[in-house]
Amino acid sequence: MTKTTSTEEFKDPLKQYVPVQYATRLERSLAEEPITAIQTQPFVEVESGVTVREAIRTLHSLKVSSLLVVDGGKLVGIFTERDVLERVAERFEELADHPVDEVMTENPLVVYETDKAAAGLSAIAVAGYRHVPVLNVEGRPVGIVSPHRVLAFVKDHL
Template identity: 30%
Template sequence: MKEPVSMILARKGSEVLALPPQASVAAAVEMMNQRNVGAIVVLDEERVQGIFTERDALRRVIQRRLDVESTDLSEVMTRQLAVIRPSTSIQEALAVVNAKGVRHLPVMEGETLLGLLSVRDLVQYLVEDQQHQIEELVDYIHGQYGPSIHG
């Protein structure tokens, strides 16, 4: 997949759920549940400070038995982010996900956050692309591919 991840962002949109570092874990979890997402970007005046994921909630909040109402995201967010650029190929993005063991990749251009891609987004694109290729091959086999020589 040599196509850039910007193709996925163009389809998906660039809306990113975000909260400030002083927001509570409870607020983040509520937002994640309402929107059925697994991560929220932590922004401080438009600058990415980290990401808070379902994994962070389990390992850094629940396992430590922290109070979700009084614990700020800044205390439990992931600070070391694997980020990609919009020109990063989908294949490269999948390699980053695999190598870093992450499920969410912020798409950044310099200091500007352009979007957030999940493993689900990447896999969905691959499945749709494979389905399209299969349909083209079936059409080719049945003689329905390309310009007609009879017309």
């Protein structure tokens, strides 16, 4: 095999590269800005093992609709208003002192802080999730995106 060194013979494969054209400022932001450009904080964490009663009290007192359940800093689940409705409400007395781990949603869909803003919109509008934890590369929660936060981002870029 011979190695080409002449610049005349060299054909740059990137010569035909056409930079991506975006039609709007919002489209560019969705495609190029990181998901952390969307407001991802505040968010609330509780330790694995807290009781269902404590978790619901936290939802109520902080007026939030989801809690990230962590074990040693790593996300193990999410407990939301929907979990209360579907798994707890009709059996509250029975479950109140059980660990929240029994009724949380395990392994929720997550996005990473290195993902683009469009991933937040996709998780909510296409995959249909309302609370999407944002993790760093070590798997630790750094935020949460919600429909309201994504739509506020859209508004700011219209």
